[in-house]
Amino acid sequence: MSALLEVTDLQVSFRAEGREVPAVRGVSWRVDAGETLALVGESGSGKSVSALSVLGLLPYPRAWHPGGSIRFEGEEILGAPDGVLRHLRGGPIGVIFQEPLTSLNPLHRVDRQIGETLRIHQGLTGARARQRILELLDLVQLPDPTRRLRSFPHELSGGQRQRVMIAMALANNPKLLIADEPTTALDVTVQAEILQLIRDLQRRLNMAVLLISHDLNVVRHMADRIAVMRHGELLEAAPTEALFTRPGHPYTRELIDAEPSGRPSPVPAADGSVLQAEAVKVHFPIRGGFLRRVRGYVRAVDGVDLDLAPGQTIGVVGESGSGKTTLAQAVLRLLAAQGRVVFDGREITELKPRALRPLRKGMQMVFQDPYGSLSPRLSVEQIVAEGLEIHAPDMDETARHAEIARALEEVGLPVEVMSRYPHELSGGQRQRVALARALVLKPKLIVLDEPTSALDRSVQARMVALLRDLQTRHQLAYLFISHDLKVVRALSHHIIVMKDGQVVEQGSADRVFEQPAQPYTQRLLAAALSPDRGRDAF
Template structure:
């Protein structure tokens, strides 16, 4: 007698948690309309991570903002398409239903934390607001949960920072607050728009491990938008590559990295900052500081007595030659940005600062003003540093007008056109406003604003942090070319060690306001002496490991 084995029951196919079908996004109407997204489709299953990658302006963020209808309606509209979340049509859901979903079942980490956080409210209030709205927490229970969340994302000295305002935190610390807010209600879907952009490599690794742990515990799906392909390798199950409002290639992470089929995907994977730092052996010293300190007082009590100091920069010395680059690296909160601000006399400091033979530390604000054209800065958060009320042309040309350069308006406009061309932007866009540009394009505008004055020193505070890999490589080449032609010296502050390695002849490694190691770029990267430097390099290498060893299961 023959025994017949009954067939195993077939599990029913579950619908995806999120389904985006032929999504279209248009800004404006008539002949001036711009089709930012032109028929995008993808799905995300519960517990899955889909990475959406592509160049700045490709439509990644617009696609993500469409999911919970956070675009400005009008001028934004959806000529076609559908978005289903847990089989519910979000594209046509009433406002009350969307407000219930936002921040509760779907949370978002926005790209630019400084402009996403309320500048007038403490971080405790902002994180706690989410818990009150969706969980009904108040008082001690809410504060305890806020502390737990901020500790979870690695914010140091949490209890002492609850009353801090966003501007009192570093860029990386602000990003961690944003992540805590997004994770507060353990959402079913997390949309992460460049969530590690402002973070150094060690915190990047911690945040990625944190997201992976939370995803495993809560079955959370993640739409991960990034330009950093090393992170995509680490976090994503599948990848969708966007260009000009279209998805040009999709696939599993391992397959796409091993054998990309589209030419654009191949170009993305091949893009990396290259080249060697510029050395000028006989160049004069252009900028130096000796025992530079920037201390912020801690005041308590009714009369606000000073009871201590936050030593953001604590006794730093270096010298920089004309036409060379000094790289400043270290974790978020180590004092890198404050060092740059102190060098330019934008915050109060102690210690000698010498620029082109002139002592800056003893000068009044009036005496400093003529020197500011020769000393420029590119700030970390481009959107926060660009006036929303001025056109791009007015923003870039403002310095020319202040310093009486280029004569009349036509002359300034010609120099603005040249500066925009140098950073790879269409000069015809100079009459548009900052909100009409992507994050990466705004960063290029900020660089153009500094370059137009032809300075001798530029402090570059994370100038490539918001840029995709192809534009990063272009900006590194651009900065090197400008440096060669104009002998500009750079103080290059960054957490991206690949970019620092390509540009910096000398490197300072900062931790807790002090320099723990200094030397040539070659020495720092090839033979680091300090344990902290070795930890930074090890974290960077772990993110760059090949996909066969690091892609999640």
């Protein structure tokens, strides 16, 4: 049987600083009608570059193909004219990109974004297009599709935006769906729903799926066959169960085993707390009417208590919108909040910004997306130096350089990266730079807001080991926010489970994971263990 999509000896190179950098080195794979092929590997392995080559989406002329062949339904499409590729894009071949918030146009409403592909490929406009858009939104199970037609992307949750992306990809009944990391930044429960949705749609439409992912737990429950890539080369390809039970290449075994594991060191005996919070509330007003009067409140955080000791990690888990990040911003005084917050023995609830500034160096935050939180215009040295310039203005240049080098060394980065810029680093390296920026000020508390969600599993495992080591050496207190419960288990001593701004369950990590008392916690854990179990739980 001929393949729906057949890639043969594909080569991709990039031009960088006047030289050629090979990104894909002669890989070959195929996708048959109705099957799912997963391309897996770490960042930089060439999996996304290979997939983007199918539709000519690489940034030409910076990228080009020295050789190879891509055939769709028997026709050569590598190097095809723009008109041929435009016909394929969004038509016979649909694409779901990794981050829908950056892939969707922020200035266009949902109906216009989906309607554009219907107009281009089918000539549908007006009432006929609107009816088809509603059918698609219903197909992808978007709640209240009629109301969502006029929503902008920023008004939707992560799961809702991903459903809109899927609706766009399916608008013209594709024969092949390319899904590039479609669930990376989603909660485990939403991830389970999206994966099940793709699988159901595949069966209904007899659609082939090319799945690009670094999450082998996702791949195992989605793919018929798996192709493993590393450094632009294809190491092996095999049916899913055969690859997991009898991997043929040592690197494949490394990927399978690269799960965050172990437990944090015991909390050292110490007097006092680094951070205490009592009855913290963050209520956002809902305004309406001509005079914009307050009609109610969104209770983003509603009466949360916590007590964090030196050397301890409290993991805060829950779905998007549960209040995790809002709680973190409230205790750091980055948001106005009610309640009582005590940092390092001093109440900071009512402190003015000027009085609070000297305490800032002791409470630092590492954000989810280091590419977004690191200035692209500054070198690594300048990024790490920012805090020192504010909190140690009298430090001379030599001493500052030495402190930066020491912080980078602590997070496992060579001194040579000082002169590099964020775009020249991998995701794991960028996150280490963000961590070095926090550590250089010698804080007592670090808030980690989804610091590993966009990282490969092997990089996650190394980051978890690094965080544990730093905590032991410096008695750091971590407030760790994540939807990845495997990472939470590996790092946390105590767990807080949040839903709709309230704590629904809390306790020691061992107790919460092994004997969850609340149905909501049980569902979260089920969804984290496997997409199938998560779907059944909900």
